[in-house]
Amino acid sequence: MYRYDEFDQDFVEQRVEQFKNQVERRLKGELSEDEFKPLRLMNGLYLQLHAYMLRVAIPYGTLNGKQMRKLAEIARSYDRGYAHFTTRQNIQFNWPKLSDTPKILEELASVEMHAIQTSGNCIRNVTADHFAGAAEDEYADPRVYAEILRQWSSLHPEFTFLPRKFKIAITGADHDRAAVQVHDIGLQLNQNEDGERGFRVFVGGGLGRTPMIGRKLREFLPEQDLLSYCEAILRVYNLHGRRDNKYKARIKILVHESGEDTIRNEVEAEFLKVKNGFLNLPLEEIERINAYFAPPVFEDLPETESAFEAAKAESRELANFAKRNLNPHKAKGYTSLTISLKPIGGAPGDATAEQMEVIADLAERFAYDEIRVSHEQNIVFPHVELRDVPLIFKILAANGLGEANAGLISDSIACPGLDYCALANARSIPVAQEISERFASLERQHDIGDLKLKISGCINACGHHHVGHIGILGVDRKGEELYQITIGGSADENTSIGKILGRGFPADKVVDAVETLVDTYLDIRANKAEAFIDTYRRVGDAPFKEALYGSG
Amino acid sequence: MASTVFKNGQVTEEEWVTVSPDEPLPAGKAIVVSFTDFLADAKRFLESSSKIGVALAPADDAKELEPYLNGLSLVAVDFPQFTDGRGFSSARVLREQLGFEGEIRATGAFILDQVSMLKRCGVDSFAPSNEVVLRGLLEGSGMEVTLYSQPSISPSEQAVKGRPWLRRETAA
Amino acid sequence: MKVITANRLLDGEVVWLGPNGNWVEVLTRAEILEEPSHVEDALKTAEHSEKAQEVVGAYEIDVVRDEGRILPAKLKEMIRAAGPTTKPDLGKQARAS
Numbered sequence: 001m002y003r004y005d006e007f008d009q010d011f012v013e014q015r016v017e018q019f020k021n022q023v024e025r026r027l028k029g030e031l032s033e034d035e036f037k038p039l040r041l042m043n044g045l046y047l048q049l050h051a052y053m054l055r056v057a058i059p060y061g062t063l064n065g066k067q068m069r070k071l072a073e074i075a076r077s078y079d080r081g082y083a084h085f086t087t088r089q090n091i092q093f094n095w096p097k098l099s100d101t102p103k104i105l106e107e108l109a110s111v112e113m114h115a116i117q118t119s120g121n122c123i124r125n126v127t128a129d130h131f132a133g134a135a136e137d138e139y140a141d142p143r144v145y146a147e148i149l150r151q152w153s154s155l156h157p158e159f160t161f162l163p164r165k166f167k168i169a170i171t172g173a174d175h176d177r178a179a180v181q182v183h184d185i186g187l188q189l190n191q192n193e194d195g196e197r198g199f200r201v202f203v204g205g206g207l208g209r210t211p212m213i214g215r216k217l218r219e220f221l222p223e224q225d226l227l228s229y230c231e232a233i234l235r236v237y238n239l240h241g242r243r244d245n246k247y248k249a250r251i252k253i254l255v256h257e258s259g260e261d262t263i264r265n266e267v268e269a270e271f272l273k274v275k276n277g278f279l280n281l282p283l284e285e286i287e288r289i290n291a292y293f294a295p296p297v298f299e300d301l302p303e304t305e306s307a308f309e310a311a312k313a314e315s316r317e318l319a320n321f322a323k324r325n326l327n328p329h330k331a332k333g334y335t336s337l338t339i340s341l342k343p344i345g346g347a348p349g350d351a352t353a354e355q356m357e358v359i360a361d362l363a364e365r366f367a368y369d370e371i372r373v374s375h376e377q378n379i380v381f382p383h384v385e386l387r388d389v390p391l392i393f394k395i396l397a398a399n400g401l402g403e404a405n406a407g408l409i410s411d412s413i414a415c416p417g418l419d420y421c422a423l424a425n426a427r428s429i430p431v432a433q434e435i436s437e438r439f440a441s442l443e444r445q446h447d448i449g450d451l452k453l454k455i456s457g458c459i460n461a462c463g464h465h466h467v468g469h470i471g472i473l474g475v476d477r478k479g480e481e482l483y484q485i486t487i488g489g490s491a492d493e494n495t496s497i498g499k500i501l502g503r504g505f506p507a508d509k510v511v512d513a514v515e516t517l518v519d520t521y522l523d524i525r526a527n528k529a530e531a532f533i534d535t536y537r538r539v540g541d542a543p544f545k546e547a548l549y550g551s552g
Numbered sequence: 553m554a555s556t557v558f559k560n561g562q563v564t565e566e567e568w569v570t571v572s573p574d575e576p577l578p579a580g581k582a583i584v585v586s587f588t589d590f591l592a593d594a595k596r597f598l599e600s601s602s603k604i605g606v607a608l609a610p611a612d613d614a615k616e617l618e619p620y621l622n623g624l625s626l627v628a629v630d631f632p633q634f635t636d637g638r639g640f641s642s643a644r645v646l647r648e649q650l651g652f653e654g655e656i657r658a659t660g661a662f663i664l665d666q667v668s669m670l671k672r673c674g675v676d677s678f679a680p681s682n683e684v685v686l687r688g689l690l691e692g693s694g695m696e697v698t699l700y701s702q703p704s705i706s707p708s709e710q711a712v713k714g715r716p717w718l719r720r721e722t723a724a
Numbered sequence: 725m726k727v728i729t730a731n732r733l734l735d736g737e738v739v740w741l742g743p744n745g746n747w748v749e750v751l752t753r754a755e756i757l758e759e760p761s762h763v764e765d766a767l768k769t770a771e772h773s774e775k776a777q778e779v780v781g782a783y784e785i786d787v788v789r790d791e792g793r794i795l796p797a798k799l800k801e802m803i804r805a806a807g808p809t810t811k812p813d814l815g816k817q818a819r820a821s
């Protein structure tokens with residue numbers, strides 16, 4: 001993975017110093033809250049319902065055991081012994097003190113981490129496919145480009161006071177595991193006819209109040225133009241994005257209001273001015289960064305591992321785990337292993353300091369010291385030998401981390417909601433907990449198969465409900481929590497926005513409603529291989545609507 | 553415009569006077585007019601014996617000044633609110649794309665922590681509306697940062713070996 | 725019936741304006757404001773506290789009396805006054821006697 005050199009280390013340390021100075025000025029009254037707020041946000045520090053919240057960047061979701069251990073230590077010493085992994089591959093601490101944050105940032109800097117740009121109207125932490133570097137189907141490791149984008153966008157002098165936040169995601173394969181079409185800029189690695197590497201570029205996707213699917217500005221952008229093209233997009237956005245209304249300030253609204261062609265022309269015109277300047281990416285530089293992400297040297301292992309097969313035959317639990325939580329690896333005898341942070345009845349994405357330490361240990365012992373955070377709020381070991389899986393599973397299970405539910409209904413995404421978030425209208429975590437309890441039977445879940453359930457506590461859609469196969473949005477109706485259900489959303493290469501089925505459900509009815517939808521699907525699916533989303537795409541929403549609201 | 557300006561490491565008295573277009577133009581002075589007023593009658597201003605500056609509001613398109621830049625000594629980029637970052641792009645467009653060599657001044661409600669970013673976008677003088685910012689500029693506080701991951705037009709910086717876009721500031 | 729609430733600058737702790745213009749950590753000790761003019765005065769006091777770097781983001785909330793106890797009218801404020809509903813071991817609820 002990427003390692004800091006002297007420059008990176010100094011860079012981050014200077015920023016810690018700078019923030020320390022800002023906190024001091026705030027406490028002395030030299031900065032008002034209005035002035036301090038954007039500065040603390042630039043360092044990931046929010047004020048939430050109960051306390052401050054610090055969001056730490058995990059660039060493109062990649063970290064090692066030492067870093068994970070440091071996060072656990074911070075959770076224990078400065079927080080309440082746990083932390084929350086987010087849908088943007090970051091981690092959040094829910095209870096830090098303002099006066100402690102400079103110290104926390106120092107601790108982070110000691111393991112090459114920071115909280116820069118995890119908030120505020122700037123270019124946020126760039127996200128990438130969590131199986132990057134391991135997946136069978138990728139053109140190249142997208143993290144190389146995510147790292148280049150991270151460097152270029154770090155405290156960009158021109159683009160730190162944008163109309164609104166700006167999110168970039170990048171995926172390495174045709175199968176999109178980074179939801180690129182619902183980002184401000186979505187990049188999908190590809191190749192042109194001459195075998196040169198480049199990107200399909202989407203702009204103006206996003207969720208929130210006005211969900212939109214990104215428009216394709218370019219089918220092929222050569223890799224050396226990556227930064228120039230992004231700079232052109234950002235400049236057009238910074239100058240022309242709406243600043244009169246916070247809810248219309250994202251680039252998706254600009255793209256929507258100006259029209260795809262106008263935006264393309266403006267971006268291309270700006271690109272011509274920027275192109276071949278400072279930002280042209282030298283091939284050597286791409287190669288140099290690429291070397292950091294070189295995969296471990298894989299052993300020549302047999303395709304199937306007899307001991308592993310035997311262990312599966314013996315243990316139902318292990319077999320279930322293998323069925324759901326392993327992803328095909330490009331090297332024979334290896335796999336990418338998902339650690340679910342969705343135990344039945346738990347808060348999605350939460351991990352205790354002890355669990356984080358177990359993960360760190362396992363990564364060092366069995367996974368070439370590489371850990372990923374997925375946007376589905378789980379942890380991934382990208383490179384694991386199949387023969388080690390039984391032991392890893394055993395240790396995970398003993399620590400409440402062995403849930404064999406990756407991609408199943410209880411592997412839901414949920415934002416913090418009204419239990420923590422100052423912007424929320426309704427709670428999300430309890431809904432996720434109740435649903436996972438209702439569907440606790442693993443047998444039933446496996447029978448239902450792939451189903452992405454996503455829950456947000458308000459229209460900001462941090463829980464990505466618009467792109468859930470089943471999405472749940474919490475709203476506030478006259479002081480009561482009410483939950484609106486959508487179905488048919490999807491965030492892969494066939495991105496679609498879910499449709500609202502009808503009136504919302506009160507908190508004590510929403511789980512029944514979800515169960516009704518699932519039962520309806522089980523009744524009408526063509527066969528066991530047809531997943532929920534495929535059935536929906538085949539039959540439309542009518543049967544689901546009828547099941548929920550009757551035919552009247 | 554504010555009465556004090558921070559430039560080249562010190563505070564100087566303001567030499568620029570703001571005029572409205574209906575008044576006769578003073579001769580041999582330094583006068584600033586708004587972008588709209590200037591474009592409405594650019595020729596008149598450029599023919600004056602005074603030095604001419606243009607005040608740019610966030611929505612004004614700096615590119616429209618292109619034909620007149622040779623005749624301008626100052627462009628004042630205004631920040632009515634520090635959160636409105638359009639001025640950063642305007643300054644950079646003026647310096648990098650249009651090659652403007654005169655003074656680019658940031659005016660208004662920008663904050664201390666934006667100063668180094670403004671410099672990197674080509675701004676070389678500062679007329680903040682807030683006293684505290686001016687004091688901070690004089691004391692040099694908030695200037696801890698000397699490393700950047702983007703190149704800029706700023707002359708006081710050096711490239712970092714190895715990576716083409718990194719910069720280290722060499723002088724204050 | 726209203727009370728004034730804010731978060732303490734230093735640690736973010738949820739606080740309410742008490743009698744005497746001090747900030748208290750439990751809602752039961754907050755000053756109950758019955759008259760609009762009292763609310764106005766209290767907001768002015770809160771503004772002073774903000775300028776003195778004590779608290780941030782002060783605002784008024786509705787409260788109701790329930791069997792003699794003072795409770796926030798809205799769920800969000802209930803959760804602020806108690807802690808996350810999903811973590812009974814954290815927040816003020818964990819400290820409650």
Ligand code: SF4
Nearest residue numbers: 415421424457458462
């Ligand atoms: S979706 Fe709303 S409630 Fe949930 S975390 Fe985002 S802002 Fe908060």
